[in-house]
Amino acid sequence: MQFGLNESQKILQSNARRFFGTECPMAEVRRIMETETAHDEKLWRHMAEQGFLGVVIPEDAGGMGLGMVELAALSEEMGRALVPGAVISNLLAASAIDAAGSKKHLAEIAAGKTKATLALLEATAKWDPEAVAMNGLSGEKMFVPDAGIADVIVVAARDRGELALYMVDGKSASRTLMPSVDLTRRLYKVAFNGGGELLARGDSARKALDHALDVATVALCAEMTGGMQRTMEIAVEYAKTRKQFGKPIGQYQAVQHQCADMFLWTESSRSAAYYAAWALDAGIAEARSAVSVAKVYASDACREVGNRGVQVQGGMGFTWENDTHLFYRRAKASEIAFGDATYHRERIARLVIDQARSEAVNV
Amino acid sequence: MDLNLTPQELAFRGEVRAWFAANVPKDWVKRRNAEESMQARFDYLRAWQRKMFDAGWAGVSWAKEYGGRGASLMEQVIFIEEMARAQAPPMANVLGLGLIGPTIIAYGNDAQKKRFLQKILSAEEIWCQGFSEPNAGSDLAAASTEAKLDGDHFVINGHKCWNSYAWAADWCELVVRTAPDKHKGLTVLLVDMKTPGVEVRGLKQMSGESEFCEIFFRDVRVPAANVVGQVNDGWRVAMGTLMHERGTFGAALQVNYRRNFQRLVEIARERKRTDDPIIRQKLAQMYAEIEVMRCNQMRAFSRINETGVPGPEGSIQKIFWSELNQRFQQVAMDVLGPYGQLAHGSEDAFDEGQWAYGYLRSRGNTIEAGTSEIQRNIIGHFVLGLPKSY
Numbered sequence: 001m002q003f004g005l006n007e008s009q010k011i012l013q014s015n016a017r018r019f020f021g022t023e024c025p026m027a028e029v030r031r032i033m034e035t036e037t038a039h040d041e042k043l044w045r046h047m048a049e050q051g052f053l054g055v056v057i058p059e060d061a062g063g064m065g066l067g068m069v070e071l072a073a074l075s076e077e078m079g080r081a082l083v084p085g086a087v088i089s090n091l092l093a094a095s096a097i098d099a100a101g102s103k104k105h106l107a108e109i110a111a112g113k114t115k116a117t118l119a120l121l122e123a124t125a126k127w128d129p130e131a132v133a134m135n136g137l138s139g140e141k142m143f144v145p146d147a148g149i150a151d152v153i154v155v156a157a158r159d160r161g162e163l164a165l166y167m168v169d170g171k172s173a174s175r176t177l178m179p180s181v182d183l184t185r186r187l188y189k190v191a192f193n194g195g196g197e198l199l200a201r202g203d204s205a206r207k208a209l210d211h212a213l214d215v216a217t218v219a220l221c222a223e224m225t226g227g228m229q230r231t232m233e234i235a236v237e238y239a240k241t242r243k244q245f246g247k248p249i250g251q252y253q254a255v256q257h258q259c260a261d262m263f264l265w266t267e268s269s270r271s272a273a274y275y276a277a278w279a280l281d282a283g284i285a286e287a288r289s290a291v292s293v294a295k296v297y298a299s300d301a302c303r304e305v306g307n308r309g310v311q312v313q314g315g316m317g318f319t320w321e322n323d324t325h326l327f328y329r330r331a332k333a334s335e336i337a338f339g340d341a342t343y344h345r346e347r348i349a350r351l352v353i354d355q356a357r358s359e360a361v362n363v
Numbered sequence: 364m365d366l367n368l369t370p371q372e373l374a375f376r377g378e379v380r381a382w383f384a385a386n387v388p389k390d391w392v393k394r395r396n397a398e399e400s401m402q403a404r405f406d407y408l409r410a411w412q413r414k415m416f417d418a419g420w421a422g423v424s425w426a427k428e429y430g431g432r433g434a435s436l437m438e439q440v441i442f443i444e445e446m447a448r449a450q451a452p453p454m455a456n457v458l459g460l461g462l463i464g465p466t467i468i469a470y471g472n473d474a475q476k477k478r479f480l481q482k483i484l485s486a487e488e489i490w491c492q493g494f495s496e497p498n499a500g501s502d503l504a505a506a507s508t509e510a511k512l513d514g515d516h517f518v519i520n521g522h523k524c525w526n527s528y529a530w531a532a533d534w535c536e537l538v539v540r541t542a543p544d545k546h547k548g549l550t551v552l553l554v555d556m557k558t559p560g561v562e563v564r565g566l567k568q569m570s571g572e573s574e575f576c577e578i579f580f581r582d583v584r585v586p587a588a589n590v591v592g593q594v595n596d597g598w599r600v601a602m603g604t605l606m607h608e609r610g611t612f613g614a615a616l617q618v619n620y621r622r623n624f625q626r627l628v629e630i631a632r633e634r635k636r637t638d639d640p641i642i643r644q645k646l647a648q649m650y651a652e653i654e655v656m657r658c659n660q661m662r663a664f665s666r667i668n669e670t671g672v673p674g675p676e677g678s679i680q681k682i683f684w685s686e687l688n689q690r691f692q693q694v695a696m697d698v699l700g701p702y703g704q705l706a707h708g709s710e711d712a713f714d715e716g717q718w719a720y721g722y723l724r725s726r727g728n729t730i731e732a733g734t735s736e737i738q739r740n741i742i743g744h745f746v747l748g749l750p751k752s753y
Contacts, residue, residue, distance in 0.1 A: 001365070001367075001437055001664065001668065002665055002668075002669070003364060003366060003661045003664075003665035003666075004364060004662065004665055004669075005364065236749065239749060240748065240749060247750070248749075251752050253736075253739075253752045256739065256740065256744075256749050257736075257743065259743055259747055259749060260738075260742035260746075260747070261739070263747060264682060264742070267675075267676045268659055270676075271658035271676070272654070274662075275366075275654075275658040278366055289654075293651045293655060296647070342644065345644045345651070346640075346643065346644070346647065348651060349644070352628070352646075352647065352650050353628055353637050353647070
């Protein structure tokens with residue numbers, strides 16, 4: 001049994017850390033988040049050159065053809081560096097296209113030339129694909145990540161009552177910013193008015209969407225772990241140097257124990273995310289519940305790590321200048337994305353309680 | 364990253380599974396929940412261990428030269444999981460097998476290994492630990508049970524407590540003070556519980572049973588040859604013993620937790636509570652946490668397997684399993700409603716009142732084997748590098 005990265009995965013991860021350390025330090029994050037779209041084309045192209053935008057896109061479609069564990073390793077580093085912009089949106093859209101059996105746009109997405117996203121939520125704001133109601137490409141989608149820069153939008157809608165996925169030219173849709181708490185990833189309302197290409201319909205649309213969401217959710221969980229790790233490091237560093245009453249505040253158990261909790265939550269999130277990554281690659285029966293387990297845990301964990309991260313740093317933790325709130329904001333958006341803990345607990349309940357002979361729980 | 368078992372590991376698992384299927388007594392589960400004297404229960408478990416010993420399954424983790432199977436870490440994990448899956452009775456000499464035997468192997472001399480190890484495996488001699496004292500719990504090094512050298516014997520006076528199975532034990536691994544220096548004045552001695560001056564009294568737990576005891580030592584004479592390691596080097600030996608409490612200990616837990624979870628879901632169905640959205644959320648949360656515990660364990664085992672040394676992620680295990688069980692027991696109470704409080708003997712209780720017992724017993728989980736507070740101090744200082752708070 002080997003739980004952890006092999007040599008080449010470790011190299012990929014340490015290369016990514018070095019890359020983002022140079023290309024996207026926090027000063028850059030702050031600069032990019034002040035732009036209209038939180039997208040930086042130069043950073044995007046450089047990431048594409050590294051293969052970061054096509055990790056799980058098949059080789060014959062122009063990607064790296066690697067697996068979920070590599071994706072998780074890279075995503076963790078992106079979360080640690082708080083890389084702004086459309087990486088997850090891109091991944092979600094590309095995974096949907098690939099899972100639907102198409103190769104359209106994939107090579108350009110991997111090359112960084114085409115930016116893509118996926119529009120799922122409507123005004124009801126329900127993550128369950130069953131809740132998709134928009135009839136054809138006529139209506140409004142909400143909370144669409146990075147739609148502002150998207151060349152291609154994969155849209156979940158209904159075609160004569162059946163779930164369907166379409167590909168729409170991003171420029172043809174009317175996009176309105178939804179200002180939100182995460183300054184590093186923009187959300188949009190998108191109004192559609194016809195003019196798209198059918199990608200999949202019925203069962204194949206459902207399968208493609210489910211798979212894309214599983215892939216993106218696992219990548220997000222790994223990304224969240226990287227963010228938690230960095231939040232904890234900032235807080236612990238502060239606790240070592242900030243002195244009050246003659247001692248570093250990290251020496252007081254009330255502070256030290258909060259740091260220990262951050263460590264426990266981060267490490268546990270890491271274990272769950274990598275397990276889910278492996279489970280998806282290995283195609284085991286429990287893979288879907290493993291994805292939900294990872295998202296349940298990471299969602300609650302990243303919120304609590306963020307809370308402790310601010311608390312441990314006292315007044316300084318509450319300032320704009322401190323990076324902690326930037327990770328905190330990203331954590332909130334990530335907690336929500338693709339279903340929060342409550343949503344995924346219900347998903348687990350359906351898999352594990354509702355089945356009369358539960359396949360997912362096998363002692 | 365590969366979480367599949369190798370062909371050899373699968374073969375080993377098959378062998379273990381088959382043996383348990385053929386040999387676990389069919390009446391054990393019912394008997395386990397039934398009323399029985401501590402002595403009768405212990406005799407039963409001792410006989411069970413003898414059966415396992417005769418078949419070569421006692422001490423799988425011990426090296427072959429000491430009577431074990433020399434099982435690899437993965438094989439130990441597989442063995443423990445299969446034993447839990449088969450709902451086998453525990454072995455009577457659990458402390459001897461898991462803690463004191465490995466301590467003698469690591470720190471004892473040849474004469475001690477020859478004298479003691481075989482009888483630990485066969486359950487012929489039952490062991491207990493004499494570590495904690497009324498004034499030395501989390502702060503073990505504050506131990507004051509003293510041992511004074513008199514010729515070729517030590518004379519021991521003092522008081523130990525929280526000693527599990529001391530009432531049944533033949534021998535004791537005892538931590539004594541042989542010099543004033545706090546950490547450099549402790550010695551580990553092996554003590555025959557039948558030595559004149561040794562008195563055992565039961566301590567009743569809040570959960571009702573008297574699994575553990577206190578031990579009084581009044582002028583107890585122990586041969587100096589029974590020192591494990593060196594005089595005044597006992598802190599190192601004691602710490603080595605406690606390290607064994609981690610490692611593979613958790614392997615059975617996640618099997619048991621999953622079984623308990625499945626049973627709780629069955630009960631929720633019986634009580635028609637599985638449509639209650641709050642109960643669904645609570646049960647799903649427990650499922651998720653049990654799974655995360657399993658992921659953490661796989662990661663920790665994998666690290667020890669590769670490097671021989673536990674990694675920092677191993678330090679969260681004890682906090683995780685103990686606090687998870689407390690949360691789980693509360694969710695069980697939520698599912699059971701008023702039935703949750705029914706104790707053993709109540710004919711309307713689910714599972715012979717095991718849930719009420721489990722709820723009370725779980726309060727001890729965050730205290731035994733290193734309190735949650737100490738575990739967080741360990742993470743804070745040794746893992747995160749924060750200054751020691753004490």
